[in-house]
Amino acid sequence: MxxxxxxxxxxxxxxxxxxxxxxxxxxxxxxxxxxxxxxxxxxxxxxxxxxxxxxxxxxxxxxxxxxxxxxxxxxxxxxxxxxxxxxxxxxxxxxxxxxxxxxxxxxxxxxxxxxxxxxxxxxxxxxxxxxxxxxxxxxxxxxxxxxxxxxxxxxxxxxxxxxxxxxxxxxxxxxxxxxxxxxxxxxxxxxxxxxxxxxxxxxxxxxxxxxxxxxxxxxxxxxxxxxxxxxxxxxxxxxxxPTTPDTTAPSGHPTPSPxxxxxxxxxxSSSTQAGATPTGNPSKPADDAISGATGQKASTDNTPLASTGSTGVITTTVAGVTALAAGAYLLRRRNAARSARRRP
The missing domain is CATH 2.60.120.200 (Jelly Rolls)
Known part of the structure; x- marks a missing residue:
């Protein structure tokens, strides 16, 4: 034919x-x-x-x-x-x-x-x-x-x-x-x-x-x-x-090579070989303190903290305890002063 x-x-x-x-x-x-x-x-x-x-x-x-x-x-x-x-x-x-x-x-x-x-x-x-x-x-x-x-x-x-x-x-x-x-x-x-x-x-x-x-x-x-x-x-x-951030071309207008x-x-030809180890670390466990779909770490009362790192959680907790202790100390001194003025 x-x-x-x-x-x-x-x-x-x-x-x-x-x-x-x-x-x-x-x-x-x-x-x-x-x-x-x-x-x-x-x-x-x-x-x-x-x-x-x-x-x-x-x-x-x-x-x-x-x-x-x-x-x-x-x-x-x-x-x-x-x-x-x-x-x-x-x-x-x-x-x-x-x-x-x-x-x-x-x-x-x-x-x-x-x-x-x-x-x-x-x-x-x-x-x-x-x-x-x-x-x-x-x-x-x-x-x-x-x-x-x-x-x-x-x-x-x-x-x-x-x-x-x-x-x-x-x-x-x-x-x-x-x-x-x-x-x-x-x-x-x-x-x-x-x-x-x-x-x-x-x-x-x-x-x-x-x-x-x-x-x-x-x-x-x-x-x-x-x-x-x-x-x-x-x-x-x-x-x-679609293009992801990993494959997006840099911003600007590159100039062709002269x-x-x-x-x-x-x-x-280059190709992915069978059995090759993928990049990254897929076995790494996710953080336990992720709250919902927001991706923010949450405090014990479910209020999102300003910092998402563990250091931020510790710093915020210590600062709160310190503030409470200082307030109690000032209150005790004020009460003691009032009691002294009332004595004959």
């Missing part, structure tokens, strides 16, 4: 969307195709069960892009997950084939580089991050390890978009292993929030680049599957817990 994908407008994304290409009735994303490329649904290769989307760009002198487009995302925090597969006969080229990109449409319609792009370059994966500094586009290239043709890659991108006053972050995992990260500006801070595109795009195959970049190149073919997008902002359906940090050294 082969199904051609297409649509009249980009699909609008909600807090949680997914595309697994298994159901013929599922409304699929809009396709952005330049030239005679195609995005078709058919049997997944490489021993993967079910269906997947096959993407191709023919080397015909004019085709350079075949992508699925998902719009409607806000400029917050999201996790993007997807699987992709390079065939075993994938041709290594010293040029970028972008397989996923986050693109910020500009208000003036200006066509510029995507803010974030995952590509295969030669025999390796890499991530490019772009931002503006003084009106000029800056770029950071993050290596993500060797490409493995004939292997399904499981990707996850945790992205928080930067703003003009706050830095952003990107964390990348591949097959459950941390592959790279970026901290700092990751956006142009103008126009629409970045939207998501996935498929195949060869910018050096644009017709205006000339035929030299296409010489000796074969048709670009790859497969994509299991696309998921979830909001990871506090209070979202994916992360429903030198963003990017890492690409593969290392095991």
């Amino acid at each position: 082969v199904v051609v994908l297409g649509g009249a407008s980009p699909a609008a994304a909600a807090d949680a969307v997914s595309y697994d290409f298994e159901s013929p009735s599922q409304k699929l994303p809009f396709t952005a195709i330049n030239g005679f490329g195609r995005v078709l649904v058919g049997p997944a290769p490489g021993g993967k069960p079910g269906l997947a989307a096959r993407v191709n760009i023919p080397n015909d002198g004019r085709s350079f892009k075949s992508e699925l487009v998902i719009k409607g995302l806000d400029a917050g925090s999201h996790r993007f997950g997807f699987a992709n597969y390079l065939p075993g006969n994938w041709q290594e080229r010293d040029l970028d084939t972008i397989v996923a990109q986050w693109f910020s449409s500009q208000g003036d319609g200006e066509g510029i580089k995507p803010v974030v792009a995952l590509s295969v370059h030669g025999g390796n994966w890499q991530l490019k991050v772009h931002w503006m500094n003084g009106g000029e586009i800056q770029e950071s290239v993050i290596p993500l390890g060797g490409a493995r043709p004939g292997h399904w890659n499981q990707w996850a991108f945790d992205i928080t978009w930067s703003t003009a006053g706050t830095p952003g972050s990107i964390a990348v995992t591949r097959d459950g292993i941390t592959a790279g990260s970026h901290q700092g500006p990751n956006n142009y801070h103008r126009g629409e929030p970045p939207h998501f595109r996935i498929g195949a795009y060869r910018p050096n195959w644009r017709p205006e680049k000339g035929p030299e970049k296409r010489a000796g190149a074969t048709e670009a073919i790859l497969y994509i599957d299991d696309i998921t997008i979830n909001s990871t902002a506090p209070g979202s359906r994916e992360n429903p817990r 030198s963003p940090t990017s890492t690409g050294s593969p290392s095991p």
Whole structure:
């Protein structure tokens, strides 16, 4: 079974969307195709069960892009997950084939580089991050390890978009292993929030680049599957817990770092290990002198004391006893003086 994908407008994304290409009735994303490329649904290769989307760009002198487009995302925090597969006969080229990109449409319609792009370059994966500094586009290239043709890659991108006053972050995992990260500006801070595109795009195959970049190149073919997008902002359906004082960002407006940090050294992804000892001291008993739901310690007559510490209770008690003793002493002296005046 082969199904051609297409649509009249980009699909609008909600807090949680997914595309697994298994159901013929599922409304699929809009396709952005330049030239005679195609995005078709058919049997997944490489021993993967079910269906997947096959993407191709023919080397015909004019085709350079075949992508699925998902719009409607806000400029917050999201996790993007997807699987992709390079065939075993994938041709290594010293040029970028972008397989996923986050693109910020500009208000003036200006066509510029995507803010974030995952590509295969030669025999390796890499991530490019772009931002503006003084009106000029800056770029950071993050290596993500060797490409493995004939292997399904499981990707996850945790992205928080930067703003003009706050830095952003990107964390990348591949097959459950941390592959790279970026901290700092990751956006142009103008126009629409970045939207998501996935498929195949060869910018050096644009017709205006000339035929030299296409010489000796074969048709670009790859497969994509299991696309998921979830909001990871506090209070979202994916992360429903509201922000607590422990996770609230500091007040004020932090300034983005002028030198963003990017890492690409593969290392095991961090996760909570089973059996790990939790932080804090949950076995510590609660104070016995808590009164009702107020959280204040109470005196013996149930009157809340000014101090909630044990020292405050002792101080208040001693002060009361001292005052009573002094009053009794003064009363005895006054009575003795009156008795002396009454004597003949």
